[in-house]
Amino acid sequence: MVHQFCFKGINIIVDTESGAVHIADEITYDLCEILTPPLFEACPEHAYKALSEKYGRYEVTDAYGELYSLYKAGELFSEEYKGPDSKIPLTGAPIKALCLHVSHDCNMRCGYCFAKTGDFGTGRNIMDFETAKRAIDFVIERSGKRRNIEIDFFGGEPLMAFDTVKKTVEYARGFEKKCDKVFRFTITTNGLLLDEENTDYINREMSNVVLSLDGRREINDKIRKTVNGEGTFDAIVPKMQRLVKLRNKNKDHYIRGTFTKENVDFCSDIEEMLSLGFRNLSMEPVVLKGKGPYPLSEAELPRIYEEYERLCDLLLSKENTDQEFLFFHFMIDLDQGPCILKRMRGCGAGFEYVAVTPEGDIYPCHQFVGHQEYKLGNLYQNTFDFALSDTFAGINLKTRSGCSECWAKYYCGGGCSASNLTVNGDTAKPYELGCKLERKRVECAIYLKARRMMG
Amino acid sequence: MKHLTKLCSATLKKSAEKGGCGECQTSCQSACKTSCTVANQKCENKK
Ligand code: SF4
Ligand code: SF4
Numbered sequence: 048m049v050h051q052f053c054f055k056g057i058n059i060i061v062d063t064e065s066g067a068v069h070i071a072d073e074i075t076y077d078l079c080e081i082l083t084p085p086l087f088e089a090c091p092e093h094a095y096k097a098l099s100e101k102y103g104r105y106e107v108t109d110a111y112g113e114l115y116s117l118y119k120a121g122e123l124f125s126e127e128y129k130g131p132d133s134k135i136p137l138t139g140a141p142i143k144a145l146c147l148h149v150s151h152d153c154n155m156r157c158g159y160c161f162a163k164t165g166d167f168g169t170g171r172n173i174m175d176f177e178t179a180k181r182a183i184d185f186v187i188e189r190s191g192k193r194r195n196i197e198i199d200f201f202g203g204e205p206l207m208a209f210d211t212v213k214k215t216v217e218y219a220r221g222f223e224k225k226c227d228k229v230f231r232f233t234i235t236t237n238g239l240l241l242d243e244e245n246t247d248y249i250n251r252e253m254s255n256v257v258l259s260l261d262g263r264r265e266i267n268d269k270i271r272k273t274v275n276g277e278g279t280f281d282a283i284v285p286k287m288q289r290l291v292k293l294r295n296k297n298k299d300h301y302i303r304g305t306f307t308k309e310n311v312d313f314c315s316d317i318e319e320m321l322s323l324g325f326r327n328l329s330m331e332p333v334v335l336k337g338k339g340p341y342p343l344s345e346a347e348l349p350r351i352y353e354e355y356e357r358l359c360d361l362l363l364s365k366e367n368t369d370q371e372f373l374f375f376h377f378m379i380d381l382d383q384g385p386c387i388l389k390r391m392r393g394c395g396a397g398f399e400y401v402a403v404t405p406e407g408d409i410y411p412c413h414q415f416v417g418h419q420e421y422k423l424g425n426l427y428q429n430t431f432d433f434a435l436s437d438t439f440a441g442i443n444l445k446t447r448s449g450c451s452e453c454w455a456k457y458y459c460g461g462g463c464s465a466s467n468l469t470v471n472g473d474t475a476k477p478y479e480l481g482c483k484l485e486r487k488r489v490e491c492a493i494y495l496k497a498r499r500m501m502g
Numbered sequence: 503m504k505h506l507t508k509l510c511s512a513t514l515k516k517s518a519e520k521g522g523c524g525e526c527q528t529s530c531q532s533a534c535k536t537s538c539t540v541a542n543q544k545c546e547n548k549k
Contacts, residue, residue, distance in 0.1 A: 064515070066514030066515075067508070068509040070507040070508075070509055075506055109505070113505045144528040197528060386520070386521025387518045463530075493509070
């Protein structure tokens with residue numbers, strides 16, 4: 048499968064199945080567009096004819112020669128990757144990542160929260176150490192030979208359960224040598240409870256920290272409010288600045304915002320983050336269904352596409368200045384990214400990755416929490432529904448509807464089952480608007496790489 | 503080549519040979535987390 052697009056004057060040809068990406072001049076780009084595999088040594092007559100008004104026969108032959116050599120080398124119209132399916136552990140895969148919902152309570156009330164203001168509709172609760180301990184035991188047992196284990200402290204607001212967080216980290220670290228495991232801890236926080244102690248702790252123990260901020264004060268404060276309905280910008284920004292300033296450069300962190308219909312001009316939020324001193328940035332589309340002030344719809348698409356393009360310009364204009372920044376979704380590693388098997392499997396929710404609630408309930412991921420029909424088991428009852436887990440393990444690029452035919456599939460990995468469920472009522476049916484945005488972001492990322500290469 | 507420049511070569515299928523070790527990070531894509539596309543993950547299996 049070949050995908051071609053012209054982005055700010057650069058002609059790009061993506062060969063999906065091989066992962067090869069080419070920059071083409073105009074004639075080659077035009078010619079490639081009218082070719083269909085299989086290709087033969089001689090350029091087909093219909094191609095000469097179609098291009099005869101624009102280019103001479105000799106030029107077309109020359110361009111075809113180059114396209115044909117790519118074809119022969121397996122870098123254009125290459126065949127679909129078939130297997131080895133046996134290497135995709137469809138069932139019984141080890142669990143290697145946990146999302147620990149240490150707090151089903153939150154000190155903010157954000158307008159777009161999918162967790163029903165923090166408790167996921169399951170009642171406000173803080174995870175005690177006993178439950179967290181069981182979760183760690185569970186993942187050690189179920190991780191088999193996998194060495195790297197990820198634990199994400201999530202909520203609600205995880206800093207409301209900081210005591211549990213600290214005890215859990217200590218407990219898990221105790222197994223690292225004994226069981227030859229490496230734990231990577233991450234935390235996602237709204238920042239309100241950050242203080243000197245927990246900031247230092249996070250900077251020491253967490254390999255990644257995600258700080259939620261929506262950008263401009265008026266945008267942030269309209270949605271991200273305290274329980275009393277006040278804006279949070281002034282309270283959280285200095286705390287986040289302090290954390291980032293003190294953080295070791297070798298460890299990850301992200302300032303993560305959400306954009307809704309209210310701020311499709313999110314580049315202005317990125318600019319605000321830059322002026323606040325933040326450089327590792329992410330801004331993501333809200334996933335909500337229905338009407339109301341926040342959900343995105345097809346009507347906003349052209350505007351959002353434009354905004355992503357603006358963001359490309361902004362990113363390039365800041366390079367080699369003191370405001371040089373990273374935008375998470377454009378950081379696609381075209382050469383050295385994960386293997387194709389990983390790309391086919393995607394996020395691993397429900398079989399490689401599970402979420403645990405304060406009650407010890409196990410769900411496929413944080414977004415499924417509270418959907419009883421997707422509950423996988425419970426740590427106190429020692430239950431785990433292998434059959435349900437296997438249905439998640441069976442979801443991959445080949446089984447998700449539409450993904451096989453999508454040019455961006457190996458960059459995307461198949462999207463989010465939970466968003467699919469939220470919007471389409473079916474975990475395997477891609478959320479079309481999300482797909483369109485994803486494809487645009489991948490185009491942007493490829494363009495940026497091309498632009499940098501061309502100087 | 504005078505018409506084409508290679509931005510990235512055909513490495514995808516080859517990655518299967520040594521791939522599938524599963525040591526890499528999970529890659530949630532949702533808008534509420536450390537979200538990302540799989541393509542910006544790091545492989546843990548590079549020498
Ligand atoms: S963009 Fe959509 S269709 Fe394409 S691979 Fe991702 S989820 Fe599947
Ligand atoms: S289903 Fe969606 S929210 Fe859940 S882990 Fe996968 S990408 Fe993330």
